[in-house]
Amino acid sequence: MEQAEGKVRRVVIAGGGTAGWMAAAIMSKVLGKALEIRLIESEEIGTVGVGEATIPTLLTYNRLARIDEREFMAATKGTFKLGIEFVNWRQKNHSYIHSFGITGKDHWTAGFQHFWRRGLQEGQASDFGDYCLELKAALENKFAHLPDLGLNYAYHLDSSLYAKFLRKMAEEYGVERIEGKIVSVQQDGETGFVSSVTMMSGQVVEGDLFIDCSGFRGLLIEQTLHTGYDDWTHWLPCDSAVAVQTEAVEDPIPYTRSTAHDSGWQWRIPLQHRVGNGLVFCSRYQSDDDAIRLLMDNVQGKALVEPRVLKFRTGTRRKHWNRNVVALGLASGFIEPLESTSIHLIQRGILRLMQMFPNQGIRQEDVDEFNKQTREETEGIRDFIILHYHVTDRRDTPFWRQCASMDIPETLAHRIRLFRETGRVFRKADELFAENSWIQVMLGQGILPERYHPVVDVMEKKELGEFLDMVKMNVAKTVASLPSHQQYIRQYCPSKMD
Numbered sequence: 001m002e003q004a005e006g007k008v009r010r011v012v013i014a015g016g017g018t019a020g021w022m023a024a025a026i027m028s029k030v031l032g033k034a035l036e037i038r039l040i041e042s043e044e045i046g047t048v049g050v051g052e053a054t055i056p057t058l059l060t061y062n063r064l065a066r067i068d069e070r071e072f073m074a075a076t077k078g079t080f081k082l083g084i085e086f087v088n089w090r091q092k093n094h095s096y097i098h099s100f101g102i103t104g105k106d107h108w109t110a111g112f113q114h115f116w117r118r119g120l121q122e123g124q125a126s127d128f129g130d131y132c133l134e135l136k137a138a139l140e141n142k143f144a145h146l147p148d149l150g151l152n153y154a155y156h157l158d159s160s161l162y163a164k165f166l167r168k169m170a171e172e173y174g175v176e177r178i179e180g181k182i183v184s185v186q187q188d189g190e191t192g193f194v195s196s197v198t199m200m201s202g203q204v205v206e207g208d209l210f211i212d213c214s215g216f217r218g219l220l221i222e223q224t225l226h227t228g229y230d231d232w233t234h235w236l237p238c239d240s241a242v243a244v245q246t247e248a249v250e251d252p253i254p255y256t257r258s259t260a261h262d263s264g265w266q267w268r269i270p271l272q273h274r275v276g277n278g279l280v281f282c283s284r285y286q287s288d289d290d291a292i293r294l295l296m297d298n299v300q301g302k303a304l305v306e307p308r309v310l311k312f313r314t315g316t317r318r319k320h321w322n323r324n325v326v327a328l329g330l331a332s333g334f335i336e337p338l339e340s341t342s343i344h345l346i347q348r349g350i351l352r353l354m355q356m357f358p359n360q361g362i363r364q365e366d367v368d369e370f371n372k373q374t375r376e377e378t379e380g381i382r383d384f385i386i387l388h389y390h391v392t393d394r395r396d397t398p399f400w401r402q403c404a405s406m407d408i409p410e411t412l413a414h415r416i417r418l419f420r421e422t423g424r425v426f427r428k429a430d431e432l433f434a435e436n437s438w439i440q441v442m443l444g445q446g447i448l449p450e451r452y453h454p455v456v457d458v459m460e461k462k463e464l465g466e467f468l469d470m471v472k473m474n475v476a477k478t479v480a481s482l483p484s485h486q487q488y489i490r491q492y493c494p495s496k497m498d
Contacts, residue, residue, distance in 0.1 A: 008208040008358050009035060014182060014197065014220055015213030016041030018052070018159050019329025019346045021166035023211050026065045026350055028173035031357065038205060039170070040178045040197070052159040052276075053081055053256040053269045053340040056100050056152050057432070061347045065169070073493035075165045076157035077272040079252040080485060082138040084339065086444060088260040091393040096444030097255065098339075099135035101152035102436050103128060104471050110453035112471075113439050114423050115464065117452040124465040128443055131471045132436075133478055138255040142482035143489075150478075154340070156256065156269045156276075178205060182214075185224045193324040193362075194220055209324050209358065212331040221317055221327040228318040229333070235386050235409070236314040237402065238264050238336055242291045243278040243308060247301035251486035258338060259298070262286070263399040266298060267337065272495045274304060280336055283311075285399045312336075316382075320374045321367045326353055333378065338388060341381050344432065348377060373430075380431050383412040384438070391416065391445040416447065423449030 011027065013020050016039060024039050062072060072078070083099030090096070104112030112131065119125030129135040134152055137143060144151065171177065180199045188195045196206040197220075212220040221227050233239060252270035259266045264281030279295040286294075288309050295307060316333030320326065327333075328349045335341060352373060356366045390408050394400040418424055419442050425435040459467065 006208065007360055008362070010207045011035050011037045011209050011211065012197065012205055012207035013037065013039040013211045013213055015039075015215060015329075015331070016163060016167070016177075017213060017215070017329065018163050018166075018343060019331075020211075020213035021163045021170060022061070022343075022346050023213065023328060023350050024170035024175045025166040025173070026061065027354065028170050028175045029065050030354060032173045032175075034359065036176075037170075037174070038176045038178055038207070040180065040182060040199070040205060042181045043179065044181065052162070052343060053084070053156050053267070053337070054154040054343050055340050055432075056154045057344050057347060058154055061351075064351075067169070070493045072165060073155065073157075073489075074495045076155075076161045077274075077495040078155045078157040078493070079270055079272060079489060080143045080254045081154040081156050081256060081340075082134045082143065082151070082254045084256045084258055085138075086258050086260070086388070086441075089258070089265075089388060089392060089394075090444060090446045092396070096440070097129060097135050097138055098437060098440045098444065099129070099132055099138060099255075100154065101132060101134040102434075103132040103135075103440070105467075107455060109455045111423075111425065111435060111439070113425075113443075113449070114452040114456050115459075115467065117423055117449055118456045119464055119468045122461055122464065124461070125468055126472070128440070131468070131475060132440075133475050136475050136479045137482055138253075140479055140482075141251070141253055141485050142479060143254045143485040144482045146478075151482075153254075156252070156271055158271055158273075158276075178203070182219060185220060187224065191323065192225070194224060207324075209326070209362070211353075212325055212327040213329050215330045216312060216334070218317070218327060218331045220325045221320075221322060221331055225322045225325055227322045227327075229313075230315050230318060231313060232315040232335075232382060233313060235382070235406065236336060236389070237282045237284065237399070238280045238314070239312060240283045240288065240291065241278050241280045241310045241312070241336075242288070242295050243276070243310065244295060244299065244306075245304045246275045246277055246299050247304060248272075248274050249301040251484070252489070254485040256340065260394070261294060262397040264291075265338070266295060268299075272489060275299075275301060280338075282399055285397070316375070316378050319367075319371050320349065321353075321370045324362055326370075332374075335378065335381055335385055338385050339381070339433075341385075341432070345378070345381070349374065376428075377430070377432060379409075379411065380428070380433070383409055383415070384433050384441070386412055387416070387438075387441055388445065391442065391447060393446055416442070419449060420447050421450055423452050 087095040182197045184198045186196045257268040263285035269276035389403040425438045
């Protein structure tokens with residue numbers, strides 16, 4: 001396939017939800033004048049949206065789409081997020097926070113963790129998190145915008161309200177929404193490209209480029225093009241989730257909470273008006289009924305809906321762009337939501353597609369490069385998630401014994417060995433999680449580096465102590481000056497409560 005005949009002018013998005021409307025909104029905003037964009041969705045097919053936690057990259061998407069933050073947060077009943085607290089992961093009754101931003105001050109030869117490691121040895125250092133502004137602000141339930149993005153943050157939002165917000169924006173930029181279900185897909189006899197889809201109403205929707213946002217079904221990418229799927233359940237064994245929304249009984253905290261249980265973990269995402277809760281679990285060790293009971297016994301506030309069970313298989317499509325179909329969201333694969341990467345991967349797929357947009361026809365070089373970049377990014381995130389499960393002191397249940405003893409990808413094994421033996425972490429270009437993320441999680445899960453970089457020994461003991469104290473004091477001073485998270489939301493982006 002050298003090049004598809006003809007230019008790409010008609011884009012068809014199969015499916016709405018967060019993925020579909022994120023694609024429609026930014027494509028219409030940036031490329032709208034050159035394209036005819038249509039989105040097909042059915043009111044009858046519900047979205048998986050259960051209340052979403054995000055990571056700081058969403059700020060980039062919002063900026064590119066020129067979305068006003070106050071308006072967006074009020075519309076999605078959003079709150080701010082400074083990180084994720086992991087409870088019972090390393091061992092029962094132990095917790096740590098993986099926060100955004102950086103910890104301490106780095107030297108060009110060595111990261112702050114090396115100075116902290118020597119300080120620990122000398123009895124001069126306290127908890128690693130004490131030197132991180134985002135982490136201390138999270139623990140004290142404080143938040144404010146600081147100059148030059150001095151406080152790194154993301155959002156908690158209601159994903160169905162986010163889709164509605166993006167839909168309004170996309171329609172204003174000319175996207176046409178078509179209501180109904182797709183009943184058949186037509187392909188070109190020579191190229192195998194998707195040429196059109198037929199609706200239950202009989203309407204035929206033709207396109208040059210199709211974006212598959214049909215969820216786990218993968219209507220175009222899998223059911224039509226048989227792209228194939230790489231299963232990662234041998235590394236990420238959880239295959240089920242139960243989700244429920246509850247009334248808010250306290251002010252929202254500025255972080256997501258992830259609590260490990262016997263056969264999986266529970267999420268808690270505080271919004272302005274309610275709390276999103278869920279339990280991700282492995283059906284090999286826990287039944288759906290047990291999971292529902294466990295979740296309902298561990299939520300606060302009255303349930304607003306019936307708990308619902310979702311089934312999934314962790315892994316990724318072998319190609320995320322196949323012929324003239326690009327898969328986004330759940331149609332492209334699924335890495336469980338432990339580090340809130342779902343919306344990020346949708347966003348990256350959209351931005352990557354726009355950077356390589358095939359307006360002069362689809363070229364195999366673009367398709368191959370898109371797939372290579374997506375694969376590398378997805379595998380990096382996969383390794384980061386496996387780290388949480390594998391590096392643990394827990395051996396109290398069959399699930400945790402399986403996680404601790406399983407073989408892991410060599411790419412992850414190398415990172416763990418490198419940090420354990422030298423304290424070093426290297427980030428690949430364009431990799432999502434920065435050095436500080438890997439350091440916080442590896443320390444949190446119980447890996448203490450055996451040695452530190454020799455540059456640290458250039459500092460006198462007294463000088464090192466003063467340096468560590470100064471960083472800690474600056475963090476504490478800034479945190480003390482911040483308003484409470486709830487207070488800030490109330491004046492910055494209050495939502496209209498239903």
